[in-house]
Amino acid sequence: MVSKVVFGRGCFSATKDIIEPQRKNPDAPFIFLVDDVFKERTSLISRIPLSGNDKIMFVSSDLEPKTSVVDKISADLKNSFDSISGIIGIGGGSMLDMAKAVDLMLTNPGSSTDYQGWDLVKNPGIYHVGIPTLAGTGAEVSRTTVLSGPERKLGMNSDYTPFHQIVLDPELIKNAPVNQRFYTGMDCYIHCIESLTGTYLNAFSKSYGDKALELCEEVFLEKDDWDDDSDDKLMMASYHGGMSIAYSQVGVAHAISYGLSFLLGTKHGIGNCIVFDQIEEFYPAGVKKFKAMVDKHQIHIPKNICAGLSDQEFEKMIDVALFLEPLWENALGKNWRDTITRKKLRSMYEKM
Ligand code: NAD
Numbered sequence: 530m531v532s533k534v535v536f537g538r539g540c541f542s543a544t545k546d547i548i549e550p551q552r553k554n555p556d557a558p559f560i561f562l563v564d565d566v567f568k569e570r571t572s573l574i575s576r577i578p579l580s581g582n583d584k585i586m587f588v589s590s591d592l593e594p595k596t597s598v599v600d601k602i603s604a605d606l607k608n609s610f611d612s613i614s615g616i617i618g619i620g621g622g623s624m625l626d627m628a629k630a631v632d633l634m635l636t637n638p639g640s641s642t643d644y645q646g647w648d649l650v651k652n653p654g655i656y657h658v659g660i661p662t663l664a665g666t667g668a669e670v671s672r673t674t675v676l677s678g679p680e681r682k683l684g685m686n687s688d689y690t691p692f693h694q695i696v697l698d699p700e701l702i703k704n705a706p707v708n709q710r711f712y713t714g715m716d717c718y719i720h721c722i723e724s725l726t727g728t729y730l731n732a733f734s735k736s737y738g739d740k741a742l743e744l745c746e747e748v749f750l751e752k753d754d755w756d757d758d759s760d761d762k763l764m765m766a767s768y769h770g771g772m773s774i775a776y777s778q779v780g781v782a783h784a785i786s787y788g789l790s791f792l793l794g795t796k797h798g799i800g801n802c803i804v805f806d807q808i809e810e811f812y813p814a815g816v817k818k819f820k821a822m823v824d825k826h827q828i829h830i831p832k833n834i835c836a837g838l839s840d841q842e843f844e845k846m847i848d849v850a851l852f853l854e855p856l857w858e859n860a861l862g863k864n865w866r867d868t869i870t871r872k873k874l875r876s877m878y879e880k881m
């Protein structure tokens with residue numbers, strides 16, 4: 530779990546006071562990994578508290594984090610500095626994951642591909658802080674960093690992955706584009722549905738999942754206009770949704786969406802929406818409400834993105850999806866293989 534959380538409008542300004550006590554020595558910098566969408570936005574960049582050798586590195590999130598990029602950034606940092614005080618990720622789920630993964634690769638040998646899986650990371654990373662600018666993924670609280678590698682899209686799940694500190698400032702998510710806000714917000718909604726209907730559900734996950742679901746429905750279904758209160762609530766929904774899946778698992782939508790992402794580069798939020806739109810048979814009540822939210826916010830959910838794929842490409846997506854056994858077991862129980870055959874998955878992908 531993340532041990533230190535600061536929440537509140539404007540709390541980004543407290544970043545300097547929060548991180549400075551963690552500085553190892555005057556020469557050891559904090560490295561700010563910042564989504565390059567903010568490059569031109571001086572209103573945020575000018576507030577990043579730099580001192581000494583501190584450095585801002587702008588990183589693109591046009592593609593979701595890749596193991597090759599994680600390996601390159603961490604190698605460059607190791608070559609450039611004898612000692613680093615901490616890694617601060619500022620951005621959506623992509624940049625939070627990038628920060629977590631780069632952090633771990635500063636202290637673990639080899640490539641990040643070696644650690645895609647569960648509890649493979651050997652050494653703790655260094656001090657790392659997450660500052661979200663989108664709300665929904667729960668990456669700010671989760672014990673994973675989801676990476677696309679040469680073989681698969683899979684997280685580095687470990688006790689060393691979670692941030693030491695997160696700074697949750699709803700003012701930072703205020704200007705997110707409406708579509709992106711919806712797609713990432715739906716990631717949270719889908720986390721809740723998959724967690725709350727899963728076989729891994731327990732009282733811990735249920736209490737967080739119930740709260741996150743309530744907040745998602747309030748902001749996306751019940752309120753007529755989006756306001757500051759909506760941003761506050763969506764930020765807390767993301768936190769609670771992430772906590773819910775930390776002690777349970779996601780399910781069918783995520784397993785299938787990972788296949789789309791691996792083969793076609795479909796981003797997580799929109800990919801989950803494309804899949805969830807088509808899987809009413811698994812989550813009837815959840816999908817019905819999802820469709821109502823799509824209508825209410827007049828969001829376009831792409832269709833036919835798998836049209837024209839080759840047999841080999843379908844097989845690759847199916848391989849990626851089937852590899853995620855805990856997700857299937859959570860969704861459908863120990864005998865999930867009776868329902869989820871390669872043929873079934875092919876027919877589902879063909880609908881998307
Ligand atoms: P994202 O970080 O990929 O960003 C989506 C787009 O929004 C990008 O173009 C980015 O530049 C832009 N953006 C970000 N903040 C903005 C802002 N305030 N204003 C304008 N544009 C902004 O989107 P996401 O949905 O937050 O994250 C998706 C990623 O999170 C995927 O890589 C997924 O695998 C990962 N994820 C991780 C976990 C986890 O537990 N670690 C859970 C779910 C998803």
Ligand code: ZN
Nearest residue numbers: 666716720783
């Ligand atoms: Zn997700």
